[in-house]
Amino acid sequence: MAAVHGRAQRQRGRGMAAAVAAAPLGAAGLVPPRLFAPFAAAAGLRNTSRSFAARPGECSETVNAEIKSLYRRPPIKPKPNMCIESMPSEMLMKIFSYLDAVSLLCVACVNKRFYHLANDNGIWLKIYSGCFPPKRTIWKMKSVQTETVPLSCAPIQDRKPGYWKKEYILKQIAAVTTRVMQLVKPVDPYTGLPSRIKKAINASWPCLDILSTLKLFGVTPLLLDQSKAPSRNGPRRRSLIAEYDLSNLTESNVALGANKLVQLFSLNPGLLVGLWKGKNEIALVMASLHYHLLLERSTLGSATVQYVLPPNKPILDDVDPEYGLHDYDLHLDMHSGSCTYLCGTFKSLFCRKGDIENGYLRLTVVSLKDNTKHVPLIGTVGLSWETDAFKGNVKDCYMMDVTLLDETRKPFWCFSAPVCMELSSKASSLYDYVGCVYTTDYADSEGKVCVELVWLEETKEYFIVSLVLYVSTEKVNNWYGTNY
Incomplete structure (x- = not known):
């Protein structure tokens, strides 16, 4: 035993391998702690200061069995990281x-x-x-640098x-x-509507593949930091503007027009849906919303209930026998995105009691017989559309924005909708125009718009030769408190 121990001491400087070789496990002897510690650490064993020397009456096999048991102990698992x-x-x-x-x-x-x-x-x-x-x-705050309130x-x-x-x-x-x-305080003197509404509202549409019902919301950031741009991932508040049922989208009564790639359909109020030709898949969705109370509709409604327009308080006038039948102003805008075909204001529109027919007031804007008021359309009429992969133009389609003001210059009837021009079967009865006749019709619960146009082949332009508004007498009676 003394010889083995002395040999291990002399080979200390030759490294761990030499020390282990000098004291084989099968030999009788002891392994000093200073030699066993690095070997145990390399083998993943717990460091110990115990000396395995044979005690009196104990054989070397017992010592070796205790040493071998150390190799069979599982390594100690590290403590889990704190989450x-x-x-x-x-x-x-x-x-x-x-x-x-x-x-x-x-x-x-x-x-x-x-x-x-x-x-x-x-x-x-x-x-x-x-x-x-x-x-x-x-x-009270002790200083400007105070981080928390007590x-x-x-x-x-x-x-x-x-x-x-x-x-x-x-x-x-x-x-x-x-x-x-504050952005919409300035009012356009021609339309009576906010002139900076575009800066206050920003609408974007996702690409849609399959859709049965479409809900249109106004989305407003819930938190606003004037020093930072609004976060796209921040909380938002939604206001329901309109809800559309697309189950009967392919019916002919809502078909608007088509080109080689898409078929367009129009849904009130102001929704345009395009389907890929030959497939029942939605290619694009466009909205044309009138500015009248659009900000209120986009912010003051809830996620499930639309904003209800405030009721109009009628002002009775017993002196004027034709109260509510005259002094209307019309602002008409025909466009396709950034391309404007017509933008004009027509003042002092009126209707006689004898012109009330079938529950509608007739307001003649452009007369067929008065060629001095016929209005040309600028440019080639067509509705442009674009997706991520394709873009195109549907001929003879455009957006129509109508703003009808009452005698107090208050918005009376407003709408914005996609419309199309249809070829009429009748020929033009005007001697000043020789060409095909087209018509554009729009109708909702409050009124109708009938437009008649003539295509001049020589100058390659359309002329509006007749424009008539039909306003529901029910709306007029509710607005003015009359009984027509």
Whole structure:
């Protein structure tokens, strides 16, 4: 035993392999702790200071069996890494206090525990006070660099959890509405409508493959930071504008026009749907919405209920026997996207009592007999469409925007819809025009529009030779309080 031990001592400098060779497991002897420790570490064993020396009356086989048992012990598994969900609530609250409002709302969707922690009034009061500084000091801040409001503050103790979160969201909604309404204060003197509505509303349409019902929403950011651009992934509030049933889309009564690739269909109010020819698949969806109360419809409704237009308060006039039949102004816009074919205003439109027929008031805008008021269309009429892969133009189709103002210059009848020109079977009865006659008709619950055009082959242009509006007497009676 002494010889083996001395040999191991002399070969200490030759490394671990030499030391192990000098003291084979089958030999009688001991393995000093300073030699066993590195070998045990390399083998994944627990470090120990126990010396395996043979005690009196104990054979070397017993010692060797204890050494061999060390090799059969499984390696110790490392402790699992700590995840954020297992952290104490105090640490999570500290982390949440550095998040902004949008991130805090996202964190609240992780689980129930995070939701309650993310509703902390102290965190939301800090966000609220940073975005909406109070006009009067309700609580004191020691310095500008103070990170959190003391939890002993009265506004926190007296409120239920989530109070300041709700107050922040409600005030953000009010701030967004106020800011958007400021954009539309300037009014167009010709139409009586907001002139900057395009800057306040931005609509985008996804690509659709299969659809049975289509709902049109106005989407408004729930939180608005004037120093940052609105986040696309942030919370949004939706307002239902219109709902369309597409189950009978292929019926002929809604067919608008077609080209080599798509067939277009029109649905009121102002929806254009294109189907790929030969397939019952939607190629494109376009909306043409009138500006009248569009901002209110896009922001003041809910996700399930549309915004209800406020009722008109009629003003009775017993002096004028034809009250409600005269002094209308029409603003007409015919266009296809960025291409405008006609944009004009026609004033002092009227209707006599004798012209009321079949429940409609007849307002003649362009008379067939008065060729001095015939209006040409500029450019080649066609409705342009575009998808990610294709684009095209449907001939003789366009968008029609009608704004009819009453005698107080208040919007009376407004719509925007895709329409088409159809070839008429009758020839032109006018001597000044020689060409094909086309008609464009539009109708809804409030009235009708009938347009007659003549195509001049020599000049390659359309002329509007007749334009008549038919307004429902029911609408006139409800508006003016009359009884026609």
